[in-house]
Amino acid sequence: MSKIKTLVVEDEYLAQQLLVRWLSEIQEIELLGCESDVTGAVTAIEKIQPDLIFLDINLSGDNAFQIIHQTPKHLRPDIVFVTAYTEYAVKAFRVNAVDYLKKPFDRSHLLEAVERVIERRSRKQPDSKQEVHEHITIKDGTNMTFVGMDEILWVESAGDYLVIHTAEQHYVHRSSMKKFLQSLSQSFARIHRSTIVNLERIKHIQPRGHGDADVVMCNNTELRLSRRYREAIKAFKVS
Structure with a gap:
Protein backbone atom coordinates (compact mmCIF):
# COMPACT_ATOMS: atom_id res chain seq x y z
CA MET A 1 0.00 0.00 0.00
CA SER A 2 1.30 3.48 -0.89
CA LYS A 3 1.76 6.13 1.75
CA ILE A 4 -1.33 7.93 3.00
CA LYS A 5 -1.34 11.53 1.79
CA THR A 6 -2.37 13.50 4.87
CA LEU A 7 -3.50 17.06 5.59
CA VAL A 8 -3.83 18.61 9.06
CA VAL A 9 -6.62 21.17 9.54
CA GLU A 10 -6.19 22.76 12.96
CA ASP A 11 -6.24 26.41 14.03
CA GLU A 12 -4.55 25.99 17.43
CA TYR A 13 -0.83 26.32 16.84
CA LEU A 14 0.37 23.98 19.61
CA ALA A 15 -2.18 21.28 18.71
CA GLN A 16 -1.23 21.65 15.05
CA GLN A 17 2.48 21.25 15.76
CA LEU A 18 1.88 18.24 18.00
CA LEU A 19 -0.09 16.52 15.25
CA VAL A 20 2.61 17.34 12.71
CA ARG A 21 5.35 15.92 14.94
CA TRP A 22 3.53 12.69 15.75
CA LEU A 23 2.29 12.12 12.21
CA SER A 24 5.79 12.74 10.81
CA GLU A 25 7.01 9.80 12.89
CA ILE A 26 4.56 7.37 11.28
CA GLN A 27 6.06 5.56 8.30
CA GLU A 28 2.76 5.06 6.49
CA ILE A 29 1.93 8.78 6.55
CA GLU A 30 3.00 11.34 3.95
CA LEU A 31 2.28 14.73 5.54
CA LEU A 32 1.37 17.28 2.84
CA GLY A 33 0.82 20.35 4.99
CA CYS A 34 -1.47 22.22 7.37
CA GLU A 35 -4.44 24.56 7.08
CA SER A 36 -6.18 26.55 9.79
CA ASP A 37 -9.51 27.64 8.30
CA VAL A 38 -12.40 26.37 6.19
CA THR A 39 -11.50 28.21 2.97
CA GLY A 40 -7.85 27.12 3.06
CA ALA A 41 -8.82 23.53 3.80
CA VAL A 42 -11.31 23.29 0.91
CA THR A 43 -8.77 24.80 -1.49
CA ALA A 44 -6.02 22.44 -0.30
CA ILE A 45 -8.24 19.36 -0.61
CA GLU A 46 -9.16 20.25 -4.19
CA LYS A 47 -5.51 21.01 -5.06
CA ILE A 48 -3.55 18.21 -3.39
CA GLN A 49 -6.36 15.63 -3.00
CA PRO A 50 -5.26 14.08 0.31
CA ASP A 51 -6.28 10.58 1.33
CA LEU A 52 -6.77 11.63 4.93
CA ILE A 53 -7.37 14.77 6.97
CA PHE A 54 -7.07 15.31 10.70
CA LEU A 55 -9.81 17.87 11.23
CA ASP A 56 -10.58 20.14 14.17
CA ILE A 57 -14.29 20.94 14.39
CA ASN A 58 -14.12 24.52 15.66
CA LEU A 59 -11.94 26.53 13.26
CA SER A 60 -11.82 30.13 14.47
CA GLY A 61 -15.55 30.05 15.08
CA ASP A 62 -16.42 28.24 11.84
CA ASN A 63 -17.75 24.69 11.83
CA ALA A 64 -15.48 22.20 10.07
CA PHE A 65 -18.47 20.31 8.65
CA GLN A 66 -18.59 23.15 6.10
CA ILE A 67 -15.41 21.68 4.62
CA ILE A 68 -17.12 18.35 4.00
CA HIS A 69 -20.20 19.97 2.45
CA GLN A 70 -18.09 22.20 0.18
CA THR A 71 -15.84 19.38 -1.04
CA PRO A 72 -17.03 17.35 -4.06
CA LYS A 73 -17.89 13.80 -3.05
CA HIS A 74 -15.29 12.22 -5.31
CA LEU A 75 -12.55 14.24 -3.56
CA ARG A 76 -13.62 13.69 0.04
CA PRO A 77 -10.81 12.06 2.03
CA ASP A 78 -11.01 9.86 5.08
CA ILE A 79 -11.50 12.01 8.18
CA VAL A 80 -10.25 11.77 11.75
CA PHE A 81 -11.90 14.49 13.82
CA VAL A 82 -9.73 16.11 16.49
CA THR A 83 -11.75 18.21 18.91
CA ALA A 84 -12.46 19.22 22.49
CA TYR A 85 -16.19 18.76 21.90
CA THR A 86 -18.18 15.55 22.39
CA GLU A 87 -21.54 16.65 21.04
CA TYR A 88 -20.54 16.23 17.40
CA ALA A 89 -19.65 12.54 17.62
CA VAL A 90 -22.86 11.19 16.09
CA LYS A 91 -22.76 13.78 13.29
CA ALA A 92 -19.11 12.88 12.66
CA PHE A 93 -19.96 9.22 12.27
CA ARG A 94 -22.79 10.06 9.88
CA VAL A 95 -20.25 11.61 7.50
CA ASN A 96 -18.34 8.33 7.73
CA ALA A 97 -15.48 9.59 9.90
CA VAL A 98 -12.83 7.00 10.68
CA ASP A 99 -12.31 8.18 14.25
CA TYR A 100 -13.11 10.96 16.72
CA LEU A 101 -10.19 11.98 18.92
CA LYS A 102 -11.19 14.07 21.91
CA LYS A 103 -8.60 16.51 23.21
CA PRO A 104 -6.42 16.00 25.06
CA PHE A 105 -5.31 12.70 23.51
CA ASP A 106 -1.97 10.97 23.53
CA ARG A 107 0.24 9.48 20.84
CA SER A 108 -1.20 5.98 21.32
CA HIS A 109 -4.70 7.25 20.49
CA LEU A 110 -3.36 8.85 17.33
CA LEU A 111 -1.64 5.62 16.31
CA GLU A 112 -4.88 3.70 16.83
CA ALA A 113 -6.70 6.15 14.56
CA VAL A 114 -4.05 5.73 11.85
CA GLU A 115 -4.33 1.94 12.15
CA ARG A 116 -8.08 2.20 11.56
CA VAL A 117 -7.44 4.34 8.49
CA ILE A 118 -5.01 1.73 7.15
CA GLU A 119 -7.54 -1.03 7.80
CA ARG A 120 -10.29 0.89 6.01
CA ARG A 121 -8.06 1.64 3.03
CA SER A 122 -7.02 -2.01 2.77
CA ARG A 123 -10.69 -2.96 2.41
CA LYS A 124 -11.01 -0.51 -0.49
CA GLN A 125 -8.18 -2.04 -2.53
CA PRO A 126 -9.20 -3.12 -6.07
CA ASP A 127 -8.14 -6.70 -5.46
CA SER A 128 -10.53 -7.05 -2.57
CA LYS A 129 -12.97 -9.92 -3.12
CA GLN A 130 -15.65 -8.25 -1.05
CA GLU A 131 -18.68 -7.31 -3.18
CA VAL A 132 -20.85 -4.49 -1.84
CA HIS A 133 -24.44 -4.32 -3.11
CA GLU A 134 -26.85 -1.38 -3.37
Whole structure:
Protein backbone atom coordinates (compact mmCIF):
# COMPACT_ATOMS: atom_id res chain seq x y z
CA MET A 1 0.00 0.00 0.00
CA SER A 2 1.30 3.48 -0.89
CA LYS A 3 1.76 6.13 1.75
CA ILE A 4 -1.33 7.93 3.00
CA LYS A 5 -1.34 11.53 1.79
CA THR A 6 -2.37 13.50 4.87
CA LEU A 7 -3.50 17.06 5.59
CA VAL A 8 -3.83 18.61 9.06
CA VAL A 9 -6.62 21.17 9.54
CA GLU A 10 -6.19 22.76 12.96
CA ASP A 11 -6.24 26.41 14.03
CA GLU A 12 -4.55 25.99 17.43
CA TYR A 13 -0.83 26.32 16.84
CA LEU A 14 0.37 23.98 19.61
CA ALA A 15 -2.18 21.28 18.71
CA GLN A 16 -1.23 21.65 15.05
CA GLN A 17 2.48 21.25 15.76
CA LEU A 18 1.88 18.24 18.00
CA LEU A 19 -0.09 16.52 15.25
CA VAL A 20 2.61 17.34 12.71
CA ARG A 21 5.35 15.92 14.94
CA TRP A 22 3.53 12.69 15.75
CA LEU A 23 2.29 12.12 12.21
CA SER A 24 5.79 12.74 10.81
CA GLU A 25 7.01 9.80 12.89
CA ILE A 26 4.56 7.37 11.28
CA GLN A 27 6.06 5.56 8.30
CA GLU A 28 2.76 5.06 6.49
CA ILE A 29 1.93 8.78 6.55
CA GLU A 30 3.00 11.34 3.95
CA LEU A 31 2.28 14.73 5.54
CA LEU A 32 1.37 17.28 2.84
CA GLY A 33 0.82 20.35 4.99
CA CYS A 34 -1.47 22.22 7.37
CA GLU A 35 -4.44 24.56 7.08
CA SER A 36 -6.18 26.55 9.79
CA ASP A 37 -9.51 27.64 8.30
CA VAL A 38 -12.40 26.37 6.19
CA THR A 39 -11.50 28.21 2.97
CA GLY A 40 -7.85 27.12 3.06
CA ALA A 41 -8.82 23.53 3.80
CA VAL A 42 -11.31 23.29 0.91
CA THR A 43 -8.77 24.80 -1.49
CA ALA A 44 -6.02 22.44 -0.30
CA ILE A 45 -8.24 19.36 -0.61
CA GLU A 46 -9.16 20.25 -4.19
CA LYS A 47 -5.51 21.01 -5.06
CA ILE A 48 -3.55 18.21 -3.39
CA GLN A 49 -6.36 15.63 -3.00
CA PRO A 50 -5.26 14.08 0.31
CA ASP A 51 -6.28 10.58 1.33
CA LEU A 52 -6.77 11.63 4.93
CA ILE A 53 -7.37 14.77 6.97
CA PHE A 54 -7.07 15.31 10.70
CA LEU A 55 -9.81 17.87 11.23
CA ASP A 56 -10.58 20.14 14.17
CA ILE A 57 -14.29 20.94 14.39
CA ASN A 58 -14.12 24.52 15.66
CA LEU A 59 -11.94 26.53 13.26
CA SER A 60 -11.82 30.13 14.47
CA GLY A 61 -15.55 30.05 15.08
CA ASP A 62 -16.42 28.24 11.84
CA ASN A 63 -17.75 24.69 11.83
CA ALA A 64 -15.48 22.20 10.07
CA PHE A 65 -18.47 20.31 8.65
CA GLN A 66 -18.59 23.15 6.10
CA ILE A 67 -15.41 21.68 4.62
CA ILE A 68 -17.12 18.35 4.00
CA HIS A 69 -20.20 19.97 2.45
CA GLN A 70 -18.09 22.20 0.18
CA THR A 71 -15.84 19.38 -1.04
CA PRO A 72 -17.03 17.35 -4.06
CA LYS A 73 -17.89 13.80 -3.05
CA HIS A 74 -15.29 12.22 -5.31
CA LEU A 75 -12.55 14.24 -3.56
CA ARG A 76 -13.62 13.69 0.04
CA PRO A 77 -10.81 12.06 2.03
CA ASP A 78 -11.01 9.86 5.08
CA ILE A 79 -11.50 12.01 8.18
CA VAL A 80 -10.25 11.77 11.75
CA PHE A 81 -11.90 14.49 13.82
CA VAL A 82 -9.73 16.11 16.49
CA THR A 83 -11.75 18.21 18.91
CA ALA A 84 -12.46 19.22 22.49
CA TYR A 85 -16.19 18.76 21.90
CA THR A 86 -18.18 15.55 22.39
CA GLU A 87 -21.54 16.65 21.04
CA TYR A 88 -20.54 16.23 17.40
CA ALA A 89 -19.65 12.54 17.62
CA VAL A 90 -22.86 11.19 16.09
CA LYS A 91 -22.76 13.78 13.29
CA ALA A 92 -19.11 12.88 12.66
CA PHE A 93 -19.96 9.22 12.27
CA ARG A 94 -22.79 10.06 9.88
CA VAL A 95 -20.25 11.61 7.50
CA ASN A 96 -18.34 8.33 7.73
CA ALA A 97 -15.48 9.59 9.90
CA VAL A 98 -12.83 7.00 10.68
CA ASP A 99 -12.31 8.18 14.25
CA TYR A 100 -13.11 10.96 16.72
CA LEU A 101 -10.19 11.98 18.92
CA LYS A 102 -11.19 14.07 21.91
CA LYS A 103 -8.60 16.51 23.21
CA PRO A 104 -6.42 16.00 25.06
CA PHE A 105 -5.31 12.70 23.51
CA ASP A 106 -1.97 10.97 23.53
CA ARG A 107 0.24 9.48 20.84
CA SER A 108 -1.20 5.98 21.32
CA HIS A 109 -4.70 7.25 20.49
CA LEU A 110 -3.36 8.85 17.33
CA LEU A 111 -1.64 5.62 16.31
CA GLU A 112 -4.88 3.70 16.83
CA ALA A 113 -6.70 6.15 14.56
CA VAL A 114 -4.05 5.73 11.85
CA GLU A 115 -4.33 1.94 12.15
CA ARG A 116 -8.08 2.20 11.56
CA VAL A 117 -7.44 4.34 8.49
CA ILE A 118 -5.01 1.73 7.15
CA GLU A 119 -7.54 -1.03 7.80
CA ARG A 120 -10.29 0.89 6.01
CA ARG A 121 -8.06 1.64 3.03
CA SER A 122 -7.02 -2.01 2.77
CA ARG A 123 -10.69 -2.96 2.41
CA LYS A 124 -11.01 -0.51 -0.49
CA GLN A 125 -8.18 -2.04 -2.53
CA PRO A 126 -9.20 -3.12 -6.07
CA ASP A 127 -8.14 -6.70 -5.46
CA SER A 128 -10.53 -7.05 -2.57
CA LYS A 129 -12.97 -9.92 -3.12
CA GLN A 130 -15.65 -8.25 -1.05
CA GLU A 131 -18.68 -7.31 -3.18
CA VAL A 132 -20.85 -4.49 -1.84
CA HIS A 133 -24.44 -4.32 -3.11
CA GLU A 134 -26.85 -1.38 -3.37
CA HIS A 135 -29.85 -3.55 -2.57
CA ILE A 136 -30.75 -7.00 -1.30
CA THR A 137 -33.15 -9.37 -3.01
CA ILE A 138 -35.65 -11.05 -0.67
CA LYS A 139 -37.26 -14.20 -2.10
CA ASP A 140 -40.66 -15.39 -0.88
CA GLY A 141 -41.78 -18.34 -2.96
CA THR A 142 -41.95 -17.02 -6.50
CA ASN A 143 -42.03 -13.38 -5.39
CA MET A 144 -38.95 -11.18 -5.09
CA THR A 145 -38.64 -7.92 -3.15
CA PHE A 146 -35.76 -5.49 -3.61
CA VAL A 147 -34.74 -3.66 -0.44
CA GLY A 148 -32.27 -0.78 -0.74
CA MET A 149 -29.32 -0.98 1.63
CA ASP A 150 -29.94 2.61 2.71
CA GLU A 151 -33.47 1.59 3.80
CA ILE A 152 -32.17 -0.93 6.31
CA LEU A 153 -32.13 0.19 9.96
CA TRP A 154 -30.84 -2.97 11.59
CA VAL A 155 -30.53 -6.71 11.04
CA GLU A 156 -30.90 -9.47 13.63
CA SER A 157 -30.16 -13.17 13.39
CA ALA A 158 -32.82 -15.83 13.83
CA GLY A 159 -31.27 -19.26 13.48
CA ASP A 160 -30.36 -19.85 9.84
CA TYR A 161 -32.19 -16.68 8.86
CA LEU A 162 -31.87 -12.92 9.27
CA VAL A 163 -34.65 -10.47 10.05
CA ILE A 164 -34.04 -7.23 8.12
CA HIS A 165 -35.75 -4.21 9.64
CA THR A 166 -36.63 -1.05 7.70
CA ALA A 167 -38.65 1.93 8.91
CA GLU A 168 -41.82 0.45 7.41
CA GLN A 169 -41.57 -3.33 7.87
CA HIS A 170 -39.28 -6.32 8.26
CA TYR A 171 -38.16 -9.11 5.94
CA VAL A 172 -36.89 -12.62 6.55
CA HIS A 173 -33.78 -13.54 4.57
CA ARG A 174 -31.76 -16.76 4.54
CA SER A 175 -28.10 -15.90 5.19
CA SER A 176 -25.46 -15.95 7.90
CA MET A 177 -24.51 -12.76 9.74
CA LYS A 178 -20.91 -12.99 8.55
CA LYS A 179 -21.79 -13.44 4.89
CA PHE A 180 -24.41 -10.70 4.96
CA LEU A 181 -22.07 -8.20 6.65
CA GLN A 182 -19.50 -8.77 3.90
CA SER A 183 -22.02 -7.54 1.32
CA LEU A 184 -22.69 -4.30 3.18
CA SER A 185 -20.95 -0.95 2.94
CA GLN A 186 -18.92 0.64 5.73
CA SER A 187 -22.11 2.34 6.91
CA PHE A 188 -22.97 -0.92 8.70
CA ALA A 189 -21.36 -2.49 11.75
CA ARG A 190 -21.96 -5.38 14.09
CA ILE A 191 -22.87 -4.25 17.63
CA HIS A 192 -23.76 -7.68 19.02
CA ARG A 193 -23.20 -11.26 17.91
CA SER A 194 -26.81 -11.23 16.67
CA THR A 195 -27.21 -7.60 15.54
CA ILE A 196 -25.96 -5.41 12.67
CA VAL A 197 -26.92 -1.73 12.51
CA ASN A 198 -26.90 0.99 9.88
CA LEU A 199 -24.55 3.57 11.45
CA GLU A 200 -26.21 6.40 9.52
CA ARG A 201 -29.54 5.61 11.20
CA ILE A 202 -28.27 5.77 14.79
CA LYS A 203 -29.91 8.51 16.86
CA HIS A 204 -27.64 8.29 19.89
CA ILE A 205 -25.88 5.94 22.29
CA GLN A 206 -27.36 5.47 25.76
CA PRO A 207 -24.79 4.32 28.41
CA ARG A 208 -26.11 1.69 30.85
CA GLY A 209 -23.15 1.58 33.24
CA HIS A 210 -20.32 -0.94 33.69
CA GLY A 211 -19.30 -0.44 30.05
CA ASP A 212 -22.69 -1.53 28.66
CA ALA A 213 -24.83 0.66 26.40
CA ASP A 214 -27.88 0.73 24.15
CA VAL A 215 -27.85 1.93 20.56
CA VAL A 216 -30.96 4.03 19.95
CA MET A 217 -32.03 4.00 16.32
CA CYS A 218 -33.79 6.82 14.45
CA ASN A 219 -37.17 5.17 15.11
CA ASN A 220 -36.31 4.97 18.85
CA THR A 221 -35.74 1.22 18.83
CA GLU A 222 -33.15 0.35 21.49
CA LEU A 223 -30.56 -2.31 20.64
CA ARG A 224 -27.97 -3.73 23.02
CA LEU A 225 -24.34 -2.81 22.31
CA SER A 226 -22.08 -5.66 23.37
CA ARG A 227 -18.76 -4.67 24.93
CA ARG A 228 -17.10 -7.09 22.53
CA TYR A 229 -18.18 -4.92 19.58
CA ARG A 230 -17.73 -1.44 21.09
CA GLU A 231 -14.71 -0.86 18.83
CA ALA A 232 -17.00 -0.90 15.78
CA ILE A 233 -18.62 2.38 16.86
CA LYS A 234 -15.77 3.88 18.84
CA ALA A 235 -16.42 7.32 17.37
CA PHE A 236 -19.42 7.57 19.69
CA LYS A 237 -17.05 7.33 22.68
CA VAL A 238 -19.13 4.93 24.73
CA SER A 239 -17.39 4.51 28.06
